[in-house]
Amino acid sequence: MYASPGFTICEKDFTQQFEVSRTPIREALLQLEKEGLVEIYPQSGTRISKISMEEVRESHFIRQAMENATVRFAAQREDSEFHNQLNRRLQEFNNALKNAEKDLLFDWMNFFIGQ
Numbered sequence: 382m383y384a385s386p387g388f389t390i391c392e393k394d395f396t397q398q399f400e401v402s403r404t405p406i407r408e409a410l411l412q413l414e415k416e417g418l419v420e421i422y423p424q425s426g427t428r429i430s431k432i433s434m435e436e437v438r439e440s441h442f443i444r445q446a447m448e449n450a451t452v453r454f455a456a457q458r459e460d461s462e463f464h465n466q467l468n469r470r471l472q473e474f475n476n477a478l479k480n481a482e483k484d485l486l487f488d489w490m491n492f493f494i495g496q
Contacts, residue, residue, distance in 0.1 A: 388428065389427070390429065
């Protein structure tokens with residue numbers, strides 16, 4: 382499902398699509414609201430939040446800093462098995478990007494988060 386910022390979310394549609402009760406949908410929406418991804422208006426509805434360009438710039442800056450630190454850390458390790466594993470994962474990542482394989486992309490991200 383793709384929805385643009387400002388799009389109104391209908392809980393009933395989600396309950397039917399995912400074949401679950403409203404409770405897990407509401408809990409998920411509350412979590413998304415905490416993360417700033419949706420806006421809940423009581424008695425009015427839930428909408429997908431608009432994206433602030435300042436937040437985009439800030440998150441890009443943070444991501445770039447983290448990626449740079451990760452590369453420096455990896456380059457300083459003298460563990461050849463680690464480098465071999467890193468090269469295999471990078472190849473998997475590139476293949477996943479080419480084939481739009483979301484599960485492999487998540488596996489790749491988890492590999493780095495777990496290190």
